[in-house]
Amino acid sequence: MNKEPQSVYTVRFSDCDLFGHLNNARYLDYFLNAREDHLKSYYQLDLATYYLKGIGWVVGSHEINYLKPAKYNEEVSIRSSLIKANDQYLLVEMQMTNVEQTALKAVIWTRFIPVNVKTGKRESHPNDFMEFAKGIELENKFADASFKDRILALMRERRNAVGI
Numbered sequence: 001m002n003k004e005p006q007s008v009y010t011v012r013f014s015d016c017d018l019f020g021h022l023n024n025a026r027y028l029d030y031f032l033n034a035r036e037d038h039l040k041s042y043y044q045l046d047l048a049t050y051y052l053k054g055i056g057w058v059v060g061s062h063e064i065n066y067l068k069p070a071k072y073n074e075e076v077s078i079r080s081s082l083i084k085a086n087d088q089y090l091l092v093e094m095q096m097t098n099v100e101q102t103a104l105k106a107v108i109w110t111r112f113i114p115v116n117v118k119t120g121k122r123e124s125h126p127n128d129f130m131e132f133a134k135g136i137e138l139e140n141k142f143a144d145a146s147f148k149d150r151i152l153a154l155m156r157e158r159r160n161a162v163g164i
Contacts, residue, residue, distance in 0.1 A: 003138045005038035006079035008099060011070050021069040028062065031094040031108050034078035043136060055126070057112040060089060063147040064108040067155075075099045084143040085133035087124040089113050091143060095154070104158055109147050 015026040022030070039045040050056065070076050077097050084091035090112040096105040116123045125133065142150040 001136060002042055003136055004079050004081045005042040006077050007034060007037055007041075008075050008077050009034065011072055011074045011076060013072055016072045019069075020072040022071070024066065027064065027066070027070075027096070027106050027108070030076075030078060030096065031080075031106075031110070035080045035092060035094060035110075038080050043132075045132070050129075051117055054117050055123075055129070056115050056117040057090070058115055060111040060113040062108055062110050064106060065147070065151050066106050067151075068103055068105045070096060070105050076105060077101055081138040081140075082133060082136050083109075083138050083140040085125075085130065085137045087114075087130060088122075090125075090133065093138075093140075093150070102158070102161070104154055107151055107154060109150070 009030060011022050015022055015029075017023050036047060039047065047056075075098075077099050078094060079097070080092060080094045082090060083093045092110050092112065094108050094110070096107075097103060098105065114123050114125050115121060142153065
């Protein structure tokens with residue numbers, strides 16, 4: 001099973017600032033839409049199905065680092081992975097790169113909190129969902145480290161890959 005699905009997106013004009021760079025707030029949309037696409041395409045998990053069962057997720061937090069601008073009409077690759085799953089939250093890492101995956105543009109960690117859609121209150125993940133989540137959880141030594149440490153490691157990996 002692919003634990004690091006990825007897909008390609010084109011940066012749209014309406015999503016850019018006056019400099020032709022992807023607007024900072026729009027990165028969130030690109031990342032969240034990519035994760036939803038990945039869940040559906042790679043794992044056949046449709047969020048609407050869970051919603052009908054009364055299970056949903058809210059964003060508890062985002063940690064994002066913008067490293068290089070994504071520009072108008074550029075194709076970017078977005079990779080997402082579940083780096084930590086427990087009954088109280090899911091921690092998802094998403095990376096945006098150029099299509100060749102040689103330039104890291106942005107990295108985000110998003111913490112999703114499970115909630116009951118009828119009450120709006122936090123609930124633990126059901127056992128069957130946790131079984132699925134543990135099956136796609138990426139073994140990642142950075143899940144318990146700091147976001148800053150993860151960014152530094154990703155940048156180091158890119159430098160080593162290109163021999164700088």
